[in-house]
Amino acid sequence: MNIRRFLKTDTAVPDSSRRSFLKVSAGASAGLMLGVSFSAPTALAQQASDAALEFNAFVSISPDNTVKVLIKHLEMGQGVYTGLATCVAEELDADWSQVVCEHAPADVTKYANLLMGQQGTGGSTAIANSFMQMRQAGAAAKAMLVAAAAAQWQVNASEITVSNGVVSHGNHSATFGELAVAAAQQPTPDRSSLTMKTPAEFKLIGQDNTLRKDVGKHNGTAIYTQDVKLPGMLTAVVAHPPRFGAKIRSFDASAALARRGVQQVFEIDSGVAVVASDYWTAIKAREQLQIEWDASEAETRSSGDILAQYRELVETPGAIAEAHGNPDSVLSASSDVTELMFEYPYLAHAQMEPMNCVAQVNGDSAEMWYGCQSPTSDKAAIAQLLGTSGDKVTIHTVFAGGGFGRRANPASDYVLESVQIARQVPNTPVKLVWSREDDMQAGYYRPAYVHKLSAALDAAGKPNAMKIRIAGQSIMAGTSMAAMMVRDGIDNTSVEGLTEFAYDVPERQVELHSPQVGVPVQWWRSVGHTHTAFSKEVFIDALARKAGADPVAYRLELLKNNPRETAVLKLAAEKAGWGTTELPEGWGRGVAVHTSFGSTVAEIVDVSVDGNNFKVERVVAAIDCGIAVNPSIVKAQVESAIAYGLSAALADEVTLTDGHVDQTNFHNYRVLRMNAMPKVETHIVPSTNAPSGVGEPGTPPIAPAVANALAAVTGRTFTRLPLRLA
Amino acid sequence: MAYLLTINGQSHEVDVEGDMPLLWVVRDHLNLTGTKFGCGMAQCGACTVHVDGVATRTCVMTVADSVGKNITTIEGLQSPQARAVQQAWVELQVPQCGYCQSGQVMSATALLEQNPNPTDADIDAAMSGNICRCGTYPRIKAGIKMASAQFTNAAETA
Ligand code: FES
Ligand code: FES
Numbered sequence: 001m002n003i004r005r006f007l008k009t010d011t012a013v014p015d016s017s018r019r020s021f022l023k024v025s026a027g028a029s030a031g032l033m034l035g036v037s038f039s040a041p042t043a044l045a046q047q048a049s050d051a052a053l054e055f056n057a058f059v060s061i062s063p064d065n066t067v068k069v070l071i072k073h074l075e076m077g078q079g080v081y082t083g084l085a086t087c088v089a090e091e092l093d094a095d096w097s098q099v100v101c102e103h104a105p106a107d108v109t110k111y112a113n114l115l116m117g118q119q120g121t122g123g124s125t126a127i128a129n130s131f132m133q134m135r136q137a138g139a140a141a142k143a144m145l146v147a148a149a150a151a152q153w154q155v156n157a158s159e160i161t162v163s164n165g166v167v168s169h170g171n172h173s174a175t176f177g178e179l180a181v182a183a184a185q186q187p188t189p190d191r192s193s194l195t196m197k198t199p200a201e202f203k204l205i206g207q208d209n210t211l212r213k214d215v216g217k218h219n220g221t222a223i224y225t226q227d228v229k230l231p232g233m234l235t236a237v238v239a240h241p242p243r244f245g246a247k248i249r250s251f252d253a254s255a256a257l258a259r260r261g262v263q264q265v266f267e268i269d270s271g272v273a274v275v276a277s278d279y280w281t282a283i284k285a286r287e288q289l290q291i292e293w294d295a296s297e298a299e300t301r302s303s304g305d306i307l308a309q310y311r312e313l314v315e316t317p318g319a320i321a322e323a324h325g326n327p328d329s330v331l332s333a334s335s336d337v338t339e340l341m342f343e344y345p346y347l348a349h350a351q352m353e354p355m356n357c358v359a360q361v362n363g364d365s366a367e368m369w370y371g372c373q374s375p376t377s378d379k380a381a382i383a384q385l386l387g388t389s390g391d392k393v394t395i396h397t398v399f400a401g402g403g404f405g406r407r408a409n410p411a412s413d414y415v416l417e418s419v420q421i422a423r424q425v426p427n428t429p430v431k432l433v434w435s436r437e438d439d440m441q442a443g444y445y446r447p448a449y450v451h452k453l454s455a456a457l458d459a460a461g462k463p464n465a466m467k468i469r470i471a472g473q474s475i476m477a478g479t480s481m482a483a484m485m486v487r488d489g490i491d492n493t494s495v496e497g498l499t500e501f502a503y504d505v506p507e508r509q510v511e512l513h514s515p516q517v518g519v520p521v522q523w524w525r526s527v528g529h530t531h532t533a534f535s536k537e538v539f540i541d542a543l544a545r546k547a548g549a550d551p552v553a554y555r556l557e558l559l560k561n562n563p564r565e566t567a568v569l570k571l572a573a574e575k576a577g578w579g580t581t582e583l584p585e586g587w588g589r590g591v592a593v594h595t596s597f598g599s600t601v602a603e604i605v606d607v608s609v610d611g612n613n614f615k616v617e618r619v620v621a622a623i624d625c626g627i628a629v630n631p632s633i634v635k636a637q638v639e640s641a642i643a644y645g646l647s648a649a650l651a652d653e654v655t656l657t658d659g660h661v662d663q664t665n666f667h668n669y670r671v672l673r674m675n676a677m678p679k680v681e682t683h684i685v686p687s688t689n690a691p692s693g694v695g696e697p698g699t700p701p702i703a704p705a706v707a708n709a710l711a712a713v714t715g716r717t718f719t720r721l722p723l724r725l726a
Numbered sequence: 727m728a729y730l731l732t733i734n735g736q737s738h739e740v741d742v743e744g745d746m747p748l749l750w751v752v753r754d755h756l757n758l759t760g761t762k763f764g765c766g767m768a769q770c771g772a773c774t775v776h777v778d779g780v781a782t783r784t785c786v787m788t789v790a791d792s793v794g795k796n797i798t799t800i801e802g803l804q805s806p807q808a809r810a811v812q813q814a815w816v817e818l819q820v821p822q823c824g825y826c827q828s829g830q831v832m833s834a835t836a837l838l839e840q841n842p843n844p845t846d847a848d849i850d851a852a853m854s855g856n857i858c859r860c861g862t863y864p865r866i867k868a869g870i871k872m873a874s875a876q877f878t879n880a881a882e883t884a
Contacts, residue, residue, distance in 0.1 A: 077823030077860045211816065217824025218815035220760020220800035224825060227759035235754070260743075278754035279763075280746045352764055352772060352825040352859045401762070401825025402859050436765040632819055636865070640822055643861020666769035666857060675850040677863035 053184035055144055057110040058137035059088060061184070065165065065177030067094045070104040072111035072130065073121040074373045076400035076407065077640070078695040079633035080126045081213040084134050086629050087127075090204045091138035091197060094176065095165035101213045103397035106375030118376035122408050122523070124597035124693025127629055131691050139194040141183075145176060148183035199688045205629050212633070214399065224401050225356045225370040230429040233358070234263055236421045237282040237433060239272040239289055240442040243659035245298040245518045248272065248291060256285035265289070268420040270413070270442075275425055279433050299518025300659040303448060306517055307343060310450035310471035314341070318469055318511035319489040322499040325507030330465035334456035338546060340539055342453070343720045344472075344531045346654035347446035347524055348663070350671055353401025354439040357418035360429040365392035366419055369429075371400025373408035377480065381412035382419050404644065405523040409444060410479035413520075440669055441661040445654055446524035447473040451498075451535045455505075461547025462558065466505045468498050468535075471513040473521045489514070493523065497532030497700065502565045502595060503540065503558040519656070525644055526696040529596040533700030534707070534721065537592035541708040542717045551591050551708065552578050559593075565600050568622045568685060569593045572602035575683050576620035586610065587617070590709030592701035597693025599625040603642070605678075605705040609713045612726040616646060616678040616706055624685040626692045634694050635682040641698025642680055647672035649703035651722050729789050733758070734802025744790035749773045751789050752799055760800035760828045764857070771856030774829040775799045781836035783855075800828040807838040810873035820869045822860035830856050834870050842877055844870065 052060035052068055060068040069085040081101040089099050104111045108119045115129040116122075145167055150157035153172045160169045167174050176183075204210050216222035241247070251272050253265035261277035262285045272289055276282035331337050358369040366382050372395050383390045400407055409415070418432035434442065449472035458464040474491035476482050485492060490512055492499075499510050524530060544554035552573045559566045573579070573591070583589060586609050593602040606618040621638050628634045651670040655662045663669040707718040710725070731738045733752065740755050747766075752758040752775075761784060764772030768783040775784050776798040803812070811834045814820070821827040830853070837844055837852040844852065849870050858866070 077821075079822070212819050212821075214821075214824065217821035217827050218812045218831060219803075220828045222824050223759075224762075226763060229757060229759070278750060280743075280750040280754070284743075350859060352762075352770070352823060352857070354763070400823060402823040404859070433763075436767075436770075636819065636822060636862070639864055640861040643863065644859070647859075647861075665767055666765050667767065671857055671859065672861065672863075673854045673857060674863040674866065675854045677861070680864055 053180050055141040055184060056137050056188065058134065059092070059141040061141065061176050061180040063177050063180050065098055065175050067092065067099045067165075067176060069099060069101050071101050072104045072119060073113070073126040074371060074397060074400055074403070074407070075103070075214045076121070076371060076373070076403040078126065078637060079212060079214070079630060080121070082210060082633060083127045083629050084130055085213050086204050086210050087131055087134035088138035090202055091135040092142045093162040093164065094138070096204060096210050098165050098176070099213065106372065106379050106393075106395040106397070108376045112376075120374040120376060120408065122373065122405070124599070124696045127691045128598060128693060131629070135196060136191055136194055139196055140189050140191075143189040143194060144186040145179050145183045147186040148179045149174060152179075152182060199627065206627060206631065208632055210630055222399055224353055224399050225358060226353055226401070226433070228358045228369045228398060228431065230358070230360070233429040233431055234275050234277065234425060235279045235282050235431050235433055236273050236275045236418070237279070237286050237435065238268070238270060238417060238421075238438070239274070239286050239291055240438060241271060241293055241298070243295055243298040243300060244443060244520060246293040246295045247297065249294040250292045252290040255288040255290075259285045259288065264425060266424055268417065270417050273421045273424070275421065275430060283435065295659070298659055301656070302658055303346060303654070303656040307448060307450060309515065310448070310513070311341065313471040313513040313515065314450050314452040314469040318471070318513040320509065321490045321495040321512050322508070322510040324509070325465070327465035327467045327507040327509050330507050331454055331456050331467055334465075337454050337456050338543060339452065339454045340542060340717065340719050342451040342531070342535045342538070344449040344534070345721065346448045346519065347530075347648055347652050348440050348654050348669060349404045349406035349444070349524055350440065350652070350669060351402030351404055351406055354436050355406070355414040355434040356432055357414050358429055358431045359418040359422035360427070361386065361419060361422045362427050364388040365394075366422070367394045367396070368415070369396045369398060370415070371403070371407055372397045373400070373403055374412070377410075378412045378415045381416055385416055385419055386423070404525040405527070406444060409522060410476070410481055413444065436666070437664045440663050440665060443520035444522040445519065446530055447475065447521040449531050451531070453535055453539045455539070455543060457543065457547060461549060463505050463543055465507040468508070468510045469513070470495055470498065470510070471515065473517050473519070474514040475521050475523055475527070477514060493528045495532065496528035497594065497596060498536055501536055502562040503555075504561055505558070525641065526596055526699040529594065529696070529700035530645075530648070533592065533594040533596070534704045537594065537701065537704030538707050538717065538719065541590070541704075541711060545711070550579065555591070555593060564624055565593055565595060568600045568624050569602045571683055571685060572604050572620055572622035575622065575681065576604035578604060584608070586713065588709040588711070588713030590705045590707065590712055592705040592708060594697070594700040596697045596700055599623060599692040599694065599697040601638070601697045601701050603701040603705045605702070605709045607706060607709040607713065609710065609725070614710060614725060615676070618679045618681070619702065619705070620681045620683070621698060622683045622685060623694075623698065624687060625694050625697070626687050626689040628684050629691055631684055634684055637694045638682040638698040639680045641696060642702045643672055643677060645699035645702035646678075646706070649706050649721060649723055650676065653722055729793050731789070731792055731797065732795065733797045734799060740789065742789055744788060746789050747785050748775070748787045748789055748792045748797070749784035751792075752784065758799050758801050762825055762828055764826065764829075769857070770826070771829040771833060772826050774832040774856065776832060776836055779836070779839065781833045800832060803831070803835060805835065805839060807842075807873065807877050808835040810876040811835050811838065811869065813876070814869040814872040818865050818869050818872060820862050820865040822862055826856060826858045826860070830858065830866055834866065834873070837870065838874060838877060843874055
């Protein structure tokens with residue numbers, strides 16, 4: 001099927017004569033893409049000429065001088081369009097203004113995440129996995145342009161220079177566009193023959209001269225799933241069960257069906273679907289459904305009961321996730337053990353764009369339009385549902401209005417829901433839209449946890465033994481990733497951050513309980529580190545207070561063998577004026593440092609306390625993320641990660657009463673707003689190391705840094721999120 | 727029932743139920759998708775447009791109540807303040823996912839149209855109804871200040 005008929009504004013397709021220019025490539029890193037990308041257009045991409053000539057899987061150049069970069073990761077705000085295109089443009093020596101980006105199609109053979117082995121975005125790996133790959137794609141295309149120019153001008157390729165999108169030799173010069181047709185016919189260079197720049201030669205990487213390429217977000221023209229419009233498209237909403245695991249006993253749709261604009265009402269696995277002409281009609285019709293639910297297999301406990309069970313669990317031995325020495329014997333010999341119990345609630349992602357997905361099922365094939373974060377696993381799940389093969393599933397990826405993990409659902413929940421609906425309305429595009437209430441109540445939360453940490457201090461006041469017990473649902477258990485991610489009963493995402501931490505504690509053990517609970521759970525920006533960093537950093541602070549030590553000096557002593565955390569912590573402390581600047585009466589300063597997704601972040605927080613209220617006034621952050629491809633975006637991501645983590649530190653909490661989720665919308669799931677946002681100052685540690693994660697590592701330190709700042713004012717230790725003074 | 731609306735200076739007749747919020751009229755019936763849906767209960771600001779110059783949440787304003795009003799969506803923004811805001815948004819790289827940003831731009835523009843030189847407290851008051859889950863608040867604030875400076879300068883030289 002030709003999707004051009006369906007897209008509101010279509011991207012043009014190269015005609016067959018142009019396609020015949022393209023050669024089949026043998027290069028593994030630069031295989032020529034003979035298929036055509038149909039990603040829904042962005043404002044800039046619409047301007048790209050229809051004559052785009054494909055140099056390799058990532059780079060096309062048009063005679064109109066546009067360089068198009070195909071982006072294999074989902075742009076959800078983290079800046080991946082800009083980051084990956086910067087790497088291509090750097091080695092291509094393109095002019096930044098000629099570069100446009102588009103999402104790559106779902107094709108694992110060309111667009112796999114090199115750290116995941118499948119196409120997907122997550123774990124703060126977008127730049128980390130593709131830094132060299134994108135640079136090679138740019139360098140390969142440049143070599144083809146140079147070869148074409150050398151042939152045309154009858155000169156030696158090695159004497160040709162390329163700068164800002166212009167290829168030159170003596171009196172000759174040509175734009176990329178002028179050379180595109182000839183260059184695309186050059187043989188694809190071997191990866192080993194490519195000359196790559198040294199960091200000292202970078203003109204775009206590490207500079208502030210690369211404005212974002214995910215354009216159209218300031219004027220409403222950027223296209224999200226919510227905005228996809230196709231001829232004849234219908235809108236679907238779903239009545240989900242009021243408790244997780246409840247089933248439909250019976251339902252009466254007669255009143256709903258009588259409403260003008262309602263097309264169909266039917267049962268699917270996850271509830272009752274209403275398909276109508278538009279969203280409002282569908283929502284009104286849903287209110288008129290009479291559904292009887294069978295809750296006999298539903299989760300009917302309250303979150304309080306679940307946490308009470310976890311508190312009991314952490315008093316008993318769990319599966320051993322990490323063991324160094326024998327902390328038990330040290331602890332039992334000590335007369336003065338410090339013990340803290342920590343509690344963490346369920347959290348909703350509450351990304352700005354509620355879940356949605358557009359699907360059209362024609363016979364055994366499916367065509368999808370959405371902010372797709374896991375193309376490979378979603379595609380496999382769709383194919384399995386339809387009893388078809390992956391090549392019958394086409395995914396067009398559009399911008400996501402935030403994700404924070406939610407769009408990469410290990411069960412492809414919202415994706416399969418939309419396919420189940422579209423299958424019942426064949427040959428018709430159907431947009432599934434969740435209301436905010438659906439988004440808040442239909443699941444997939446950061447799991448609730450209880451931790452118990454115990455430590456003994458040696459004569460110098462340093463912890464010589466530590467025992468850590470964690471209780472909470474496994475995110476990976478029961479998913480297709482369990483085989484890979486759960487080893488000997490340990491889901492690493494439950495313990496990461498408390499295992500392999502940087503502090504020098506000779507004897508320590510981490511144990512885990514992973515109880516089964518009927519609440520659907522999923523990763524949430526920074527995954528396990530959302531809770532483990534809090535326990536670790538609040539506990540270390542409590543130990544420092546007990547030892548009568550300065551919190552930064554105490555950490556530096558315990559980080560003696562970790563130069564990276566030491567350097568980042570020192571930078572943040574220096575920039576924040578730790579120990580050198582006075583704070584007003586009623587203010588406190590707190591610190592936390594944590595490594596996740598390959599990067600280290602330290603944050604120093606100033607809070608002001610007024611009775612039972614407090615305000616976070618300022619955050620000074622330092623990050624070591626290797627080479628900062630785009631420093632402005634690195635800083636934006638640190639600001640974003642702080643805001644997201646601070647929201648959870650101050651207010652976010654999903655609770656259940658008898659299995660019913662209590663929160664429904666932003667009036668009772670109270671996320672961070674501008675009036676609570678502190679000033680944020682971010683300092684990047686200069687580095688020539690390969691880039692590491694940026695999207696998530698700023699989140700883990702913020703909540704403990706705030707708790708530690710509150711402790712500095714009040715003398716109390718805060719062990720529960722969200723933070724409350726009373 | 728048919729309703730006659732004035733949106734971005736143009737008349738549109740729509741045949742929908744009177745309780746349909748203006749948000750879904752512009753999005754689903756007029757294909758003006760720049761205005762976003764985030765909560766449906768006046769909590770997030772993603773659906774903000776200008777109604778007779780005032781920043782208004784369209785998810786709780788019915789089509790029936792929209793008749794006879796001068797409605798401007800992000801697609802129809804034209805004022806010098808709007809241009810200054812949008813220019814600052816690009817220059818400071820304010821948007822991340824961008825989903826909230828139409829609403830942010832509408833609220834920021836309305837603020838500057840009423841108060842060309844807002845203080846931090848004015849900005850907090852005018853913008854705290856607009857949620858940004860990507861946490862672009864510091865850059866939104868800086869963007870409003872940059873736009874304010876541009877607009878003030880432009881007004882002075884005009
Ligand atoms: S959608 Fe209208 S305020 Fe949120
Ligand atoms: S930019 Fe993503 S919600 Fe504001």
